[in-house]
Amino acid sequence: MSIRERLSGNEATAYAMKQINPDVVAAFPITPSTEIPQYFSTYVANGQVDTEFVAVESEHSAMSACIGAQAAGARAMTATSANGLEYMWEMVQIASSSRLPIVMGLVNRAISGPLNIHCDHTDAMSVRDAGWIMLFSENNQEAYDNMLMAHRIAEHKDVMLPLMVCQDGFITSHAIEAIQLEEDEKVKQFVGEYHPEHYLLDRENPIAVGPMDLQPYLTEHKKQQAVAMANAKQVILDVAKEFEDMTGRHYEFFERYCMDDAEFVIVCMNSTAGTVKTVVDELREQGIKAGLLKIRVFRPFPGEEIADALRNAKAVAVLDKVPLVSNVGGPLYEDITSSMFNRGVHVNTINYTYGVGGRDVTADQIKSVYHDLQYTTDMSVPYRFLGLKEGK
Amino acid sequence: MYNVKEIVANKPSRFTAGHRMCAGCGAPALARMILRAVKPEDHVVVSNATGCMEVSTCIYPYTAWSDSYIHTAFECASATASGVEAAYKSMKKQGKLPADKDTKFIVFGGDGGTYDIGIQSLSGAMERGHNLTYVCYDNGAYMNTGIQRSSATPRFADTTTSPAGNVIPGKMQSRKDLTEIMVQHHIPYVCQTAAIGVFQDLYEKAEKAIYTDGPAFINALAPCPRGWGYATEDLMEINKLAVETCYWPLYEVVNGVYHVNYKPANKVPVSEWLKKQKRFKHMFKPGNEWMIEEFQKEVDKRWNDLLLKEEMTNKPEQA
Numbered sequence: 112m113s114i115r116e117r118l119s120g121n122e123a124t125a126y127a128m129k130q131i132n133p134d135v136v137a138a139f140p141i142t143p144s145t146e147i148p149q150y151f152s153t154y155v156a157n158g159q160v161d162t163e164f165v166a167v168e169s170e171h172s173a174m175s176a177c178i179g180a181q182a183a184g185a186r187a188m189t190a191t192s193a194n195g196l197e198y199m200w201e202m203v204q205i206a207s208s209s210r211l212p213i214v215m216g217l218v219n220r221a222i223s224g225p226l227n228i229h230c231d232h233t234d235a236m237s238v239r240d241a242g243w244i245m246l247f248s249e250n251n252q253e254a255y256d257n258m259l260m261a262h263r264i265a266e267h268k269d270v271m272l273p274l275m276v277c278q279d280g281f282i283t284s285h286a287i288e289a290i291q292l293e294e295d296e297k298v299k300q301f302v303g304e305y306h307p308e309h310y311l312l313d314r315e316n317p318i319a320v321g322p323m324d325l326q327p328y329l330t331e332h333k334k335q336q337a338v339a340m341a342n343a344k345q346v347i348l349d350v351a352k353e354f355e356d357m358t359g360r361h362y363e364f365f366e367r368y369c370m371d372d373a374e375f376v377i378v379c380m381n382s383t384a385g386t387v388k389t390v391v392d393e394l395r396e397q398g399i400k401a402g403l404l405k406i407r408v409f410r411p412f413p414g415e416e417i418a419d420a421l422r423n424a425k426a427v428a429v430l431d432k433v434p435l436v437s438n439v440g441g442p443l444y445e446d447i448t449s450s451m452f453n454r455g456v457h458v459n460t461i462n463y464t465y466g467v468g469g470r471d472v473t474a475d476q477i478k479s480v481y482h483d484l485q486y487t488t489d490m491s492v493p494y495r496f497l498g499l500k501e502g503k
Numbered sequence: 504m505y506n507v508k509e510i511v512a513n514k515p516s517r518f519t520a521g522h523r524m525c526a527g528c529g530a531p532a533l534a535r536m537i538l539r540a541v542k543p544e545d546h547v548v549v550s551n552a553t554g555c556m557e558v559s560t561c562i563y564p565y566t567a568w569s570d571s572y573i574h575t576a577f578e579c580a581s582a583t584a585s586g587v588e589a590a591y592k593s594m595k596k597q598g599k600l601p602a603d604k605d606t607k608f609i610v611f612g613g614d615g616g617t618y619d620i621g622i623q624s625l626s627g628a629m630e631r632g633h634n635l636t637y638v639c640y641d642n643g644a645y646m647n648t649g650i651q652r653s654s655a656t657p658r659f660a661d662t663t664t665s666p667a668g669n670v671i672p673g674k675m676q677s678r679k680d681l682t683e684i685m686v687q688h689h690i691p692y693v694c695q696t697a698a699i700g701v702f703q704d705l706y707e708k709a710e711k712a713i714y715t716d717g718p719a720f721i722n723a724l725a726p727c728p729r730g731w732g733y734a735t736e737d738l739m740e741i742n743k744l745a746v747e748t749c750y751w752p753l754y755e756v757v758n759g760v761y762h763v764n765y766k767p768a769n770k771v772p773v774s775e776w777l778k779k780q781k782r783f784k785h786m787f788k789p790g791n792e793w794m795i796e797e798f799q800k801e802v803d804k805r806w807n808d809l810l811l812k813e814e815m816t817n818k819p820e821q822a
């Protein structure tokens with residue numbers, strides 16, 4: 112029997128980590144993810160886990176210690192946000208190129224500058240090409256569920272890549288909502304044990320990790336990384352199937368909400384999807400064929416599947432929770448429109464920057480997007496602001 | 504009793520031939536001897552900061568390390584080793600590793616990766632008390648990238664980012680005293696050593712450090728023929744003069760108590776050490792005598808401070 116509880120996103124993540132019982136957790140405080148190592152160190156202090164908790168002096172060292180621990184043969188986890196992720200950026204790349212299935216909770220927050228501690232997706236987007244599997248979560252339940260599936264995906268022998276589970280800072284991380292938790296024993300069985308093929312602490316078979324990799328081999332090693340990322344797609348689906356068998360909760364690359372006959376579609380990630388669903392319900396009552404495509408798996412990017420899902424729409428709006436400062440669209444928009452182009456899907460698609468630095472996203476704003484989708488014919492300005500103050 | 508012949512004969516080198524470090528470089532001799540101080544039955548995980556040693560000993564698909572080895576980046580060899588050590592503790596406690604067998608954790612970093620960019624990671628690891636030995640092979644500049652000044656570079660040295668010019672005669676700042684900074688971390692074992700004579704000082708300190716329960720720090724002088732400008736065959740002479748002039752005192756601090764391991768009966772003037780190195784050549788031009796005087800003054804001051812610390816920490820406790 113699963114357990115009904117009320118937890119915040121951070122609590123749900125820490126609780127999942129407790130049930131996973133990793134060998135090492137190395138983390139450093141940063142708003143809004145601080146509570147994760149905080150709750151977790153209580154589990155350590157009370158002997159509820161076997162984990163060595165390394166209270167590092169920076170996020171750079173958090174990721175370095177995770178790399179060391181995972182390479183040593185352990186399961187290593189961490190959590191961070193925004194500038195913390197920026198500070199460990201160098202090591203984020205080294206984790207994936209060393210093919211170490213480290214799992215991280217990323218509580219999305221705006222990166223500096225200027226300083227802002229609230230939610231947007233600039234942190235996650237800064238590592239979108241770093242070779243990590245990236246799962247996004249609409250709410251605490253999905254943050255918990257994604258965390259339970261994380262190791263099964265990351266540690267699969269055809270994958271062996273690090274994975275981050277994203278959730279929205281404060282909106283999800285600090286909001287207490289109802290949640291279904293699975294029993295410890297069931298989680299333990301589902302997650303299983305980690306038995307790496309090669310590891311530093313295997314004294315009978317010593318290895319070298321992180322060699323200098325020059326012109327003769329680097330391209331091939333990067334190809335292997337790319338193949339592993341592509342392999343992750345099937346593994347993600349297989350693990351989701353098993354997870355559904357255990358919990359009854361269904362997961363794919365993305366969630367289709369009222370998509371079967373949808374003419375006007377919003378694509379977004381994380382908590383905004385909740386607001387969009389409310390608006391879709393309202394518009395459907397008025398006879399407007401609104402739909403939502405909520406991305407769960409951002410890396411590996413399921414471009415073909417997304418393009419196919421959008422094929423029959425009349426107009427699409429991609430919401431990027433990042434500022435657009437490059438004179439080109441946001442990362443989600445660029446990935447989606449590239450995939451549509453490659454797949455021969457020609458649907459007018461516009462891009463909104465919204466909710467930056469924690470700016471509230473209202474149902475009225477979402478309604479205005481659907482309104483734009485219904486009545487916009489001028490595509491000369493595909494990049495737009497949502498919720499921008501007049502005259503600013 | 505220390506017997507170099509027996510040690511070399513009986514303890515196989517864990518750092519193998521075939522690496523690509525320069526002839527006359529101090530670092531490989533240090534690595535080989537330090538690893539010889541590990542008991543043959545113990546396994547080692549080496550964590551290596553980016554630098555000369557790393558780029559010349561582990562180029563895919565080869566490695567010169569017969570133990571397990573990890574390199575991640577420049578500034579985080581200590582944090583990486585922290586993770587390995589934490590994994591060891593956790594896995595051993597859970598029975599995932601053999602209970603009756605030991606693994607030792609040794610970190611190697613140059614002075615750039617230790618005094619400068621790696622000092623935060625090092626300080627954190629030492630404060631957290633990981634059971635590991637950090638070895639700084641101090642060649643006094645960023646040699647791997649082409650001899651740029653570091654905070655370990657001695658005053659007046661000519662480097663590619665502190666060139667001896669017409670207006671500025673080399674590096675104008677004095678060297679950071681990292682060994683002292685490590686002492687102030689109040690860890691159980693800190694020492695300064697060099698590969699002199701039959702390597703006794705180096706070997707014995709490595710053995711103590713590696714078998715100290717808790718964090719240990721070794722600062723080892725590692726002359727660089729390219730950066731310092733000496734003939735490769737003079738390596739051992741350069742090491743010896745650094746010690747005989749008291750530029751590089753051999754000492755250890757065990758649980759806060761200083762022991763100066765070697766006090767030269769006749770302190771050799773530091774100019775004898777300086778004049779063998781091209782990086783100090785400009786100091787010997789007519790009119791630059793003041794530079795040698797200043798250099799000598801600083802060596803004397805640091806040496807006298809060290810002797811005072813030894814005296815102070817060895818005083819019998821007041822009744």
